[in-house]
Amino acid sequence: MRFAKTFAALATAAAIIVPAVPAQAGTAGPRWTGAWSAAVQQPSPGGLPGSSNWSQAGFERQSVRQVVRATGAGVAVRIKISNLYGTAPLTVSGATVAKAAAGAAVRPATLRPATFSLRPYTVIPAGQELVSDPIPLPVQALDRLAVTLYFQGATGPATFHDVSSATSYRASGDHRFDPHGTAFTDTSQSWYFLSGVDVLNPATRGAVVAFGDSVTDGTGSTQDTDNRYPDQLAERLVAAGRPLTVLNSGISGNRLLSDHPLFGERGLARFQGDVLDKPGVRTVIVMEGINDITFQDSPVTAEQVIAGHRELIRLAHTRGITIVGGTIMPFKGNPWLYPDGTPEPFALERIRDQVNTWIRTSGEYDAVADFEHVLLSPTDPDRLRPEFNVRDGQAGDWLHPNDAGLNAMAETIDLTCL
Structure with missing residues (x-):
């Protein structure tokens, strides 16, 4: 049974700013379930001996591609971006989601733009998080997804997750729709701003x-x-x-x-x-x-x-x-x-x-x-x-x-x- 006939129907769950204490579960609307998450932390040099990361410097005119694994299937996904530990509004100039290939590469036919209240960019106030509009990308449980965020202006220090046990990739310029991994020459073992991926699936x-x-x-x-x-x-x-x-x-x-x-x-x-x-x-x-x-x-x-x-x-x-x-x-x-x-x-x-x-x-x-x-x-x-x-x-x-x-x-x- 098709849960949603068109992307327009999915967009009834438009992007929202998540307050410090969100509404209780059980409100009306499509059934979203978290499929991946990272607990975010304040910017720091990292807690492991000899560790380093990009959180204190932040990003400017750079794309960050992060590979995560969805633990559940869905007819669509949405992403959550966190500025919980930011001291100023965070401008996300654009974002895409795709199914991951090797390294920083993605499967070109699966590249989808993320929107926020139907806009390709968004501004997240300091101390808050934002959930994207539904993204019409069907996924299966255990699919690997690549989320690419582009920051044209300076972000300032980045809300992040220190020890990811996964490689994140950085490239100069806007590479949201670049299916190749060659531009992403810098790597890190932390996650930045991305704090969740949800799936839309009434069977979950x-x-x-x-x-x-x-x-x-x-x-x-x-x-x-x-x-x-x-x-x-x-x-x-x-x-x-x-x-x-x-x-x-x-x-x-x-x-x-x-x-x-x-x-x-x-x-x-x-x-x-x-x-x-x-x-x-x-x-x-x-x-x-x-x-x-x-x-x-x-x-x-x-x-x-x-x-x-x-x-x-x-x-x-x-x-x-x-x-x-x-x-x-x-x-x-x-x-x-x-x-x-x-x-x-x-x-x-x-x-x-x-x-x-x-x-x-x-x-x-x-x-x-x-x-x-x-x-x-x-x-x-x-x-x-x-x-x-x-x-x-x-x-x-x-x-x-x-x-x-x-x-x-x-x-x-x-x-x-x-």
């Missing part, structure tokens, strides 16, 4: 949001392979024929209880925008707290972390959203926590163990994803399994699982609880 039952820190974000996964655990969960859902999308709202280094200039707003503050306000959200999987426990510039107790989790549960249930608690990973041997080979900090492990015990046994979460159980070593309950710590034949950091470990996380989630 809703979205599952993965909310957390670097392990959810995909730090440690292989670049440009979509092997983050939420990606692999999406693949399971597609293989099982379950019409649910998966959104990644992880931020590397993020904390549940406190803000950080490099690692985003605290989980308690960003839960509204990064979970509750996502279109079609049905379930959220939470794995937060390890950075609160291990970053000792602001020591916390198990009771404080548990109280933070309880607040997330309350917020989700207020909106009728199912919430799944993910246990916190082991971290013994991590070089940032053990720079001198110091003995295990048992006090920190006790906090993690207490929080995990509460997640498993309290019954306050609607369901539990026992990530720790599938990741920990059978010979050392505080250490990652060695086979999940190897990358390219070398030992990892004993905190961020490799692709196989991230797949084990996705596999341990009970699909029926979603």
Whole structure:
């Protein structure tokens, strides 16, 4: 059955500025569901050692092409552009969406212009986001899409997502409709301004949001392979024929209880925008707290972390959203926590163990994803399994699982609880 006969019919859902607290779900109109997302952060030099990005410099007379993967099918798409951390209005001179080819190239026959209230350009006020008009590009679940944004004037510092585990491309001049990748000579491992891709599909039952820190974000996964655990969960859902999308709202280094200039707003503050306000959200999987426990510039107790989790549960249930608690990973041997080979900090492990015990046994979460159980070593309950710590034949950091470990996380989630 055709859900929309013409693009004009789709345009009934025209571009809107998204306020800080959008309207509740369930309003009349076409059924949009989030199919890809990135939790945005304030401009910064980046949180990983030796990292660099384009967020502080911003863009001028440049095109930025970003490749993302849609986790659900639809007869049309729309994009969300964020200026949440901008200090001045952001002028987007134009945008296109296409199905991605190799590198920065796209499939020419799929190139579509994005419009905003039927205009090819838009201005987004500081502190706000904007959703495009519907774009008549049919997509299948797991299609890779290339979104190209062109900025004629200076943007100023860019709202961005630091650790993308994907390559973004930059070219001088307007290359929105350029199907080739040769002009895009500069690359980055972050996402800029783009914060969401939604699909229009009445058959989709809703979205599952993965909310957390670097392990959810995909730090440690292989670049440009979509092997983050939420990606692999999406693949399971597609293989099982379950019409649910998966959104990644992880931020590397993020904390549940406190803000950080490099690692985003605290989980308690960003839960509204990064979970509750996502279109079609049905379930959220939470794995937060390890950075609160291990970053000792602001020591916390198990009771404080548990109280933070309880607040997330309350917020989700207020909106009728199912919430799944993910246990916190082991971290013994991590070089940032053990720079001198110091003995295990048992006090920190006790906090993690207490929080995990509460997640498993309290019954306050609607369901539990026992990530720790599938990741920990059978010979050392505080250490990652060695086979999940190897990358390219070398030992990892004993905190961020490799692709196989991230797949084990996705596999341990009970699909029926979603």
